[in-house]
Amino acid sequence: MHELSLLLALAEQVQAEAQRHGAIRVLAVELRIGSLAGVDADALAFAFPLAMAGTAAADARLHITWLPAIARCRRCGHRFGVAGGVGPCPRCHRHGADLLQGRDLHLHSLTLDP
Numbered sequence: 001m002h003e004l005s006l007l008l009a010l011a012e013q014v015q016a017e018a019q020r021h022g023a024i025r026v027l028a029v030e031l032r033i034g035s036l037a038g039v040d041a042d043a044l045a046f047a048f049p050l051a052m053a054g055t056a057a058a059d060a061r062l063h064i065t066w067l068p069a070i071a072r073c074r075r076c077g078h079r080f081g082v083a084g085g086v087g088p089c090p091r092c093h094r095h096g097a098d099l100l101q102g103r104d105l106h107l108h109s110l111t112l113d114p
Contacts, residue, residue: 003043006105007051013107018056023112026057030111034067034104035083060111069102 010029018026029052033039041064048062069082073089074096080089086097 003040004047004051006039007044007047010107011051011055011057014052014057014060014110015055017107017110018112021112021114023056023110023114025113026055026060026110027113028061028063028111029057029107030063030065030109032065032067032104032106032108034069034102036069036099036102037105039105057110065108067101067104070100071097071102072100073097 010031014026014029029048044064045062049058052058052060070079071082071086072079073092073094075094076089076092078089078091079100080091080097082097082099082102086099088095089097
């Protein structure tokens with residue numbers, strides 16, 4: 001379960017941000033996760049309290065915003081949604097696109113209790 005290792009790294013980041021802002025505790029953690037990030041939502045929800053135990057976020061709520069995978073055609077510049085992998089551009093039908101979003105996993109915000 002790589003979700004636990006991801007959350008343990010996140011716990012360090014959350015703890016550092018809480019200390020930087022002088023917060024006693026973290027009430028909520030919001031993550032933004034791309035649809036192609038390979039993260040299991042159920043495993044993440046299960047592992048979250050384990051990873052946050054003993055930190056300022058021990059009782060925090062986890063909020064996840066899922067981001068769709070979006071690519072841009074290198075030839076015509078068209079942006080389009082992708083599922084699974086980047087295929088041909090739906091506008092010009094050429095192969096060769098760059099994934100702009102979809103593999104992301106980042107801390108978006110914290111709700112702190114000063």
